[in-house]
Amino acid sequence: MRDMLILGGGTAGTIMANKLASALDEHEWRVTVVDGTEGHYYQPGFLFVPFGIYRMRDIVKPRRQYLPGRINFILSGIDRIDVEKKTVQLANGEPLRYDCLIIATGTDIHPEQIEGLADEEWGQSKFDFYTPTGAEKLGQFLKGWQGGKLVVSIAEMPIKCPVAPLEFLFLADEYFTRRGIRDKVDLHLVTPLSGAFTKPTCNRVLGDFLVRKGITVTPDFDIARVDNQEKKIVAWDETEVSYDLLVSVPTNMGDPCIGRSGLGNELNFVPTNKQTLQADGLEDVFVLGDATNLPTSKAGSVAHFQSEILFENIMEHIEGRPATAHFDGHANCFIESGFGKGLLIDFNYETEPLPGEFPLPGIGPFKLLGESRINHYGKMMFRWVYWNLLLRGVKMPMKAEMSMAGKRMQA
Amino acid sequence: MAPMSFAGKTIELDADGNLANRGDWSDDLARELAAQDGIAELTPQHWAVINFMRTVFEKDGDAPSIRRLTKESGVDTKMLYALFPKGPAKRAAKIAGLPKPKGCI
Numbered sequence: 001m002r003d004m005l006i007l008g009g010g011t012a013g014t015i016m017a018n019k020l021a022s023a024l025d026e027h028e029w030r031v032t033v034v035d036g037t038e039g040h041y042y043q044p045g046f047l048f049v050p051f052g053i054y055r056m057r058d059i060v061k062p063r064r065q066y067l068p069g070r071i072n073f074i075l076s077g078i079d080r081i082d083v084e085k086k087t088v089q090l091a092n093g094e095p096l097r098y099d100c101l102i103i104a105t106g107t108d109i110h111p112e113q114i115e116g117l118a119d120e121e122w123g124q125s126k127f128d129f130y131t132p133t134g135a136e137k138l139g140q141f142l143k144g145w146q147g148g149k150l151v152v153s154i155a156e157m158p159i160k161c162p163v164a165p166l167e168f169l170f171l172a173d174e175y176f177t178r179r180g181i182r183d184k185v186d187l188h189l190v191t192p193l194s195g196a197f198t199k200p201t202c203n204r205v206l207g208d209f210l211v212r213k214g215i216t217v218t219p220d221f222d223i224a225r226v227d228n229q230e231k232k233i234v235a236w237d238e239t240e241v242s243y244d245l246l247v248s249v250p251t252n253m254g255d256p257c258i259g260r261s262g263l264g265n266e267l268n269f270v271p272t273n274k275q276t277l278q279a280d281g282l283e284d285v286f287v288l289g290d291a292t293n294l295p296t297s298k299a300g301s302v303a304h305f306q307s308e309i310l311f312e313n314i315m316e317h318i319e320g321r322p323a324t325a326h327f328d329g330h331a332n333c334f335i336e337s338g339f340g341k342g343l344l345i346d347f348n349y350e351t352e353p354l355p356g357e358f359p360l361p362g363i364g365p366f367k368l369l370g371e372s373r374i375n376h377y378g379k380m381m382f383r384w385v386y387w388n389l390l391l392r393g394v395k396m397p398m399k400a401e402m403s404m405a406g407k408r409m410q411a
Numbered sequence: 412m413a414p415m416s417f418a419g420k421t422i423e424l425d426a427d428g429n430l431a432n433r434g435d436w437s438d439d440l441a442r443e444l445a446a447q448d449g450i451a452e453l454t455p456q457h458w459a460v461i462n463f464m465r466t467v468f469e470k471d472g473d474a475p476s477i478r479r480l481t482k483e484s485g486v487d488t489k490m491l492y493a494l495f496p497k498g499p500a501k502r503a504a505k506i507a508g509l510p511k512p513k514g515c516i
Contacts, residue, residue, distance in 0.1 A: 156478070192498075200426075220497055222477070224488070236492035266479040271471075295513040 002029050002318075003097055005088060007078055008104035008255075009035035009063045011043070011391070012289030012303035016102055018393035019311045021068040024318075032096065033067060034088070036077040040066060041132060042386055043160075044300065044379075047167055047336070049135035050142055051175045056132055059383070066391045078105070081261040083282055100284050100318060102310070103263075103270055105255035107160055107290040107298055109134075113251040114155055116226035125231065126246040129168060130160065138247065142175070147184030148244030153233055154191045155223050155251045157198075158267075160290055160298040163345075165189065165249050166196060166206055167336045173213045174338035187215040190233065190241050192222050199352035202345060205369050209337060252298070254291050269293040274349065275326040277310050283317065286310055296329040296349060304390055305330040308400035330402040332358075334379035342375035344368055348402040357406040361397050365406060417443055427511045429504065436508030444506045450495070453506075457494055460486055464507040474504040474512040 004020055006013045017033050024031060045059030064073055077091030081103075087095045109130045111118035117126065127141065128134035150172060152165050159165075169187055176182040189196070189210065196206040196217060210217055224236040232242040254268035263270050263279065271280040272292040279285040288310050289303035296302055306327055313323035329349030336342050344366045345353035357365040366375050389396060412424040417440055423431035430436060441461060445453050453461070463484040467475045477500045481488045491499040500512050 156476075222492070222498065236488060237496055266476065266482050 001027075002099040004029050004031045004100050004102070004314075005096060005098035006031070006033045006102045006104060007081075007088065007257075008106055008289070008291070009033045009040065009067065009073070010104060010106050010289065011300045011386075012106070012291075012307065013102070013104035014040065014063070014066050014391045015304060015307040015393050016104065016288070016310065017067050017071050018391065019307065020314070021070050022393070023311070023315065026070055030072060031070065032072040032074060034074045034076055034078060034090070034096070035063060036075070036091075038062060038064075038075065039132075040391075042383055044386075045383060046129055046132070046135045047164055047171070050129055050138040050168075051171050052139060052143075053171075056136055060132070061387065066387075078255070078257040079260065080257055081263060081285075083261075083263070083279075083285060086284070098284075100314060101286070102314075103258070103279065103285065103287045103291050104289045104303075105258065105291045107252045107254055107269070109250040110253045111248065111250040113253075114223055114226065114248075116228055117155075117248060117250060120228045125244070126226070126248060128248055128250060130164075130249065141245070145245065147176075147181050149186040149188065149242065150245045150247065151188045151190055151233070151241060151243035152247045152249070153221075153223060153241075153243075154189075154193075154249045156192055158269075158298060159249050159252045161333070162198065162297055163206075163333055163335045165191075166210070168247065169215050170209070170213065170338040171336060173215065187213075188218065188241065188243075189215060190218045190221045190223070192220065194219050199347070201355070202347075202353040202369060205343075205355075206335075209371075213338070252290075258291070265293050267293075274329065276313055276323040277306060277327055278313070278323060286314060286317075294327075294329065297331040297333065299331055299333055300386070300390075301332040302330070304396075305332075305400040307393070328401050330400060332398070334375055334382065336376065336379055337371050340376050341371045341373055342379050343371055344375050344378065346402060346407075351402060351404070351407075354407040354409065356408040359406050368407065425510060427505075429510050430508045433508050441506050441508065444508075448502060448506065450502075450506070454494075456486060456490070457506075460484055460491065460494060460499070460503050461507045464503055464509060468507075468509050474500065474507070474509045476500055476512060 039060045040063040042059040045054045048054040079089040081088050087097050089095050123137050127138040176185045195203040197203040221235050225234050232240045234240050258264035259268040270287045272287040274294050279287050288306040290298040309325045309327040312325035316323050332346045334342050347353040355369040358368050359365050412428045415422050422435050425431045464474050495502040
């Protein structure tokens, strides 16, 4: 019996478990998934919780329900990976051996990395919306808030879903408008980037949206600390932004087990071959989803596109052939822009998000890098697609490789 | 971006305004790039950071993030911002003749 070991039962790990469970011979391969928690969260849903659009119970389900019956699921933390001995040591010290390892341990927020952020007032005037607790607490707080200066602060890149902070602000604009207190709320984005987004065309379009919605942007702000007494964030160059309500997107880091194993970079992300998805220098260790250090978005769509490539490469690898399928960095994200509308962006390592139309047989086309109602419905419908098709590894009418069809090149 | 001329040579720049060809880089060009960016003099500490960035790039194919600079170059974050105000990783990469660090997507 050979062992296929998957670390992490989130979006990436669950898709791979489903694909491999149907492809690998049950008498030859045992497929194991290890995760430290029972609940599988639909993470794009966190954004909607603070505004009362989703409740937490709408976006969490038992992990096991999405893993096929033949999967050996182990509920446990992970201490470390030993690539020499080809074993993984669980939190209780028990070793698991592997013939092929898939690291899908994701990323998490680390507010303690910013001086003064996590200690006082965390959960009182300073919140996150990237965790179940954070999103719920922020929702409770917003209900009773009568206005003031709301600052969304991005600590450092990379972050999970780089458009989520913008979507938060667009939805906040709508939320306070509906409550009749938009004129009492000052919305700010404070970012280490030079603009709203990392790529030029998209940056221009989203930057215009922010201006139109009366949202102030402070770019090039590298946060050094939070001054809890004065209620302000302070940058390394001593510039300051004051707040009444701080919505923080803290430093994102890979799982601590990656650091303990000596497999990560300075943020515990695993250096990964950007095409084959093998951990650098390790033929039998594959990495996907948020756990990699790849220069593409940390997003569920990326994990999905990677899973198609990874599946081919793993099948080649276990048959003793070199991995030949190549990931192109493809990402595809709906962006909620508020008031029942949304945008769609589609890009890869080489091609920035461009305007145009995104063809999707039977449903689309969706408008690219422009606002429309159907994009909003696409985003809301996606929760169903996620639970019923995506996680189960069902073939979707979308290619892993990005296509230029419908995209308009910029002058 | 439009090329620059330096010491009688045309130097090609990429879309971010960083050197298109790393082979064009020299200590003198670094001083010129720094001056254009408002850094009048490159002190030994500046050079320590620049050389560290070039070594990492040789090895990994990408310039290091601020976090890695702090952890491994021996220069703390506060000092990095004093040496290269407004984004040390980006500015030091430019002066070191490297492309903008990929870290932020």
